[in-house]
Amino acid sequence: MKTILKTAVAAIVLTSVAITTASAETRVTYKSAKTGSSYYQMGVELAEAMKAAGDISVTIEESQGSVQNVMEVRARGGDYVFTTPPALVGLAQGGKAMFEGKGDPAFEDIRALFPIPSLTMHFVMSAGSGVTDIADLDDQTILLGKGSFGAREGEKYLGLFGVAESVEIADVELSNAVSALKNGQIDGFVTAGSYPAPNVIEAAASSSVTVLSMTDAQIAETKRTKLTIPAGTYAGQEADINTTSLPVVAFTTTKMDDDTAYALTKTYWENKAKLGETSRWWNGVNPAMLSNITSKIHPGAVRYYQEAGIDLSDAHM
Template sequence: MLKKLTAAAFSATLAVAALPATAQIYKGETSAPGGATHAAMVAIAKIANDKADIDIQINDGQTLTSAAIKNAQGKIDFSIVPPAVYVFMTKGQAMYKKMGQDAIDASQNLRSIFAFTGGAFHPMTYADSGITSLSDLKGKKVFTGPPSGAASKNVEEVLRIETGLEAGKDYEAIHLNWGAGTQAMMDGKLDAMFNATAVGSANVEQIGLTNKIRFLGIDPEKLNSQEYKDYLKVPGRAFGEIPANTYSGQVNEASVTVPMYIMVSATRADLDEDLVYNITKAFWENLDSVHESSALLKAITKETAFDALNIPLHKGAYRYYVEAGFDVPDAVKPQ
């Protein structure tokens, strides 16, 4: 009996040894579904798997500021990073203030692959709320973004510049994750929210299907003010428009000027150069498939790959861009 068990165990060992080695799994984090930041990470992972045989598993619903520092610390391999967040990390400021020098040190390990338009902040309220302008948000409950996120800092700065209203003093700034914020809006627990997503997003459309909505725009004549010029000095910030009739239930009869934002697909400097080269090559050589995967990604083009990019390129990505003839700005070339 003992001999039979020993023989069986030996055979099982041989069978296990004959199996192919398990392929390495890489980790990526991104925001909740519904926006370009999520769609971009999904597209990167799908192309990497389909065209380069590289397995990237995505953990979504995450705060981008948290994913960025985890990426820089080497705890994950890929993330989507707002350019302003990288600035804060390199200086140990804002959401990284408590980390101080640890954040500054970690930032040295963050590298980029490409930049893309992430979307627009949709300042929205229900049409019957009595709120018709951003100034009307005084004394109201306003979702500005996740806690300790770049979005809430951005939104609250715009509200201060546009109206003079201060978060926590003149209005109640509600900080939840994006999914919870949308649900709170749909449940009638908020007076207004700034939904950060691509123009034409299904998340906003979902709200407009059940209630008429109004977008609260910025006064275009104020965009030339020194305060807004200073606001735009932070990398990744921009302004754009939500056209009339973009969403079901939208009552705005004209386009609305809103803050927009650029995002960066990022990785870590110590990730294998050939791996990042292969992912970058596969992504750009299959850009049509990327565009087909989501209408939110049609703004990704070779011409805008380095717009607002302030994180140095990974050596693997840079190698591909040189080979493919991209005009790479000197400021983001690897050292």
């Protein structure tokens, strides 16, 4: 009888320990992008890093886009983390553009955590085209793709720099860009993705290409954020490439408690170098990119940045 009692007590103790351990684990839902996209893959990598580093369990949710991510703030709780360009948060809080007539007090509670790799514009030209400036694309056949940010942005730049009427737009899917460039079907293609972009890596490795650099005046004309792709990022790239980008940031809301926001932010930055060993696009993120955040940062994340000696602006507080 005593043996049975001891066994029962031991089982209760083990169960209690298991419950305590499970309750100590912080669970977070991370919503970023469509399955198969680079940003969804980033979410998977981030979740694995969080799990390996501590007691934060991250569940990845597929998203249909940044606007949806912001809209879901209205119905989500304190475990919700999502990615979006900072500009969309400003539009939501102001009830402008795609958020016109859809304003909600919950948007005022959005708070930033940390930057992730930016969408980076690449104008990739065959070396044989001889083109070294975006303003010299006359008579070139360019692949823009369809429906993506890169396609829309590329079309805008062609207009800004006065070559839209003289460029032939190829009717080829972006997924076929590298083969089309190699066989001479196109002179170049436009793509937007976190650098180093896989299709640009492939193009540079398989043929001689030039990724166009933009002047400060050209970048200013686009009204986008300047980003420098360091020399050596792509095969044959001997100099830095100055281009434009659309910053992307991980956000949550004030519903998240300070300790969780602190732990997420601390774990992210302390494991970013390890993330970069898995995928090089993480190496393009640095604390200076906090300047791209135009709204408030979560108090828990602010605590980490202050401890780490990383400067924030008054607008972040």
